[in-house]
Amino acid sequence: MNYHIAVDIGASSGRLVLGTVRDGVLSLEELHRFSNGFTERENSCFWDIDYLFDQVIDGLSKAKARGIEQCTLGIDTWAVDYVLLDADGNRIQEVYAYRDRRTDQMMEQVAERISPAEVYAKTGIQRLSFNTLYQLYAHAPEEISQADQILLVPDYLYYRLTGRKINEVTNASTTQLLNLDTRDYDSDLLSLLHIRREQFARLTEPGEELGTLSAALMTGHDLPVCRVICAATHDTASAVLGAPLEAGRTSAYISSGTWSLLGVEREQPLNNRQAMEANYTNEWGAYGTYRFLKNIMGLWLIQEVRRLDGNRYSFAELAQQAGETEGFRSLIPCNAPRFLNPPNMIEEIRNACAESGQPVPQTTGELARCIFDSLALTYLTYLEELEQLTGEPVELLQIVGGGANNSLLCQLTANVIGREVTAGPTESTALGNLAVQMISEGSLADIKEARALVGRSFEIKHYFPETVPELERIVTRWKALQ
Numbered sequence: 452m453n454y455h456i457a458v459d460i461g462a463s464s465g466r467l468v469l470g471t472v473r474d475g476v477l478s479l480e481e482l483h484r485f486s487n488g489f490t491e492r493e494n495s496c497f498w499d500i501d502y503l504f505d506q507v508i509d510g511l512s513k514a515k516a517r518g519i520e521q522c523t524l525g526i527d528t529w530a531v532d533y534v535l536l537d538a539d540g541n542r543i544q545e546v547y548a549y550r551d552r553r554t555d556q557m558m559e560q561v562a563e564r565i566s567p568a569e570v571y572a573k574t575g576i577q578r579l580s581f582n583t584l585y586q587l588y589a590h591a592p593e594e595i596s597q598a599d600q601i602l603l604v605p606d607y608l609y610y611r612l613t614g615r616k617i618n619e620v621t622n623a624s625t626t627q628l629l630n631l632d633t634r635d636y637d638s639d640l641l642s643l644l645h646i647r648r649e650q651f652a653r654l655t656e657p658g659e660e661l662g663t664l665s666a667a668l669m670t671g672h673d674l675p676v677c678r679v680i681c682a683a684t685h686d687t688a689s690a691v692l693g694a695p696l697e698a699g700r701t702s703a704y705i706s707s708g709t710w711s712l713l714g715v716e717r718e719q720p721l722n723n724r725q726a727m728e729a730n731y732t733n734e735w736g737a738y739g740t741y742r743f744l745k746n747i748m749g750l751w752l753i754q755e756v757r758r759l760d761g762n763r764y765s766f767a768e769l770a771q772q773a774g775e776t777e778g779f780r781s782l783i784p785c786n787a788p789r790f791l792n793p794p795n796m797i798e799e800i801r802n803a804c805a806e807s808g809q810p811v812p813q814t815t816g817e818l819a820r821c822i823f824d825s826l827a828l829t830y831l832t833y834l835e836e837l838e839q840l841t842g843e844p845v846e847l848l849q850i851v852g853g854g855a856n857n858s859l860l861c862q863l864t865a866n867v868i869g870r871e872v873t874a875g876p877t878e879s880t881a882l883g884n885l886a887v888q889m890i891s892e893g894s895l896a897d898i899k900e901a902r903a904l905v906g907r908s909f910e911i912k913h914y915f916p917e918t919v920p921e922l923e924r925i926v927t928r929w930k931a932l933q
């Protein structure tokens with residue numbers, strides 16, 4: 452029996468998932484799950500990277516206790532965030548979380564030095580205030596010069612496990628520093644940041660074998676013998692690899708978690724003027740693919756409402772309460788920067804409703820309904836924009852990730868976009884991570900085979916559009932809010 456373990460850490464939770472194939476069917480077993488989130492201290496937002504590393508070790512110890520002696524191992528996490536290391540490989544400072552407000556004015560400042568059009572032509576990456584480019588620009592050059600090495604978060608976890616320093620490409624593309632033509636870090640952008648090429652590590656493709664767990668880790672803990680494989684370390688790259696994209700039908704996907712990433716897989720980037728103006732991104736995927744997509748504020752909105760409500764209700768309960776509440780009563784423009792990291796999400800949503808003369812959601816169910824209705828309308832807006840940009844009509848929308856559990860949101864999405872929606876697998880990110888491991892060790896030929904395996908191993912739910920009374924009027928109301 453071949454064992455594969457995916458370490459998948461999203462902004463809201465992490466897990467170690469064991470994948471095994473028996474009789475041509477892939478099954479998953481969750482070995483370990485833990486919560487994640489950034490903490491705010493003195494107006495800055497940080498991840499607890501040591502806690503995350505400890506969770507990886509705890510999960511691997513559980514694997515050993517469960518009888519797994521040998522396995523392959525891959526890691527993916529959220530994108531853009533980085534760790535600065537000194538020459539001894541020690542962290543120079545804490546790891547900023549991308550919602551930290553120090554980058555608020557950085558896109559504008561960078562635009563004074565190099566035009567957004569030039570950056571887009573070079574990188575094809577959308578302008579988001581938290582891209583690594585803007586995060587690094589927020590440092591004083593002297594601080595950057597102290598860094599011997601800059602690793603993104605999953606690269607750093609690999610380094611702690613194996614001692615090897617790499618920059619995995621799918622995640623590196625989210626820095627907004629990779630050049631589409633040279634396929635390396637762009638020298639103009641590096642100069643702007645006062646960074647030397649050697650401060651970044653070697654760009655590494657998914658599938659490369661990185662070695663074994665370090666001797667120090669193996670002597671200090673009871674762990675399986677792991678062949679460590681470089682996964683598609685950007686969680687969204689793994690999520691789309693693990694999505695059973697339907698051949699023969701034009702489909703778009705939403706990787707639905709803390710963010711809703713809505714887009715299509717392509718073999719070529721699309722970085723023309725229209726794509727730039729609409730702010731679509733071309734993130735690098737594994738095996739020569741690109742994800743042409745848009746970041747939508749996503750389930751972060753409900754995560755924050757739930758947290759501020761004292762975690763009284765589960766996500767399933769929140770969806771149920773929303774379902775019992777009148778629909779399309781109060782709407783918010785989800786993608787407005789005000790929702791990226793407001794001091795109080797509940798107040799922010801209420802203020803936005805009051806400012807636009809709509810009823811102010813009072814109960815938790817009303818707040819949840821406002822979020823889900825608004826997300827479904829945002830999906831419609833960007834799906835139509837996506838079709839215009841690619842020139843290809845979309846028949847089917849495939850939702851993967853934790854958000855695929857939310858049947859209210861899936862049904863609302865089908866109703867609003869007027870197209871079939873599929874939901875699942877919910878663990879597509881772990882599946883994409885495992886797929887790279889299996890392709891790397893040779894038990895699967897390619898991503899087509901991997902998707903076929905996912906397709907026959909997991910149940911997918913189908914949602915068909917139901918009529919929404921006065922949808923046109925709702926859409927007009929929604930557009931007026933932007």
Ligand code: ADP
Nearest residue numbers: 461462463464708709750766767853854856857
């Ligand atoms: P990330 O990887 O960004 O941390 P996930 O893909 O794990 O996110 O998705 C987490 C989200 O999935 C939660 O914020 C929640 O909104 C949604 N979710 C998970 N389980 C359920 C459920 N049973 N019902 C409704 N929503 C759910």
Ligand code: LRH
Nearest residue numbers: 529530531686687710746
């Ligand atoms: C989703 C995600 C997304 C990025 C954001 C930082 O977890 O990786 O693709 O834009 O987090």
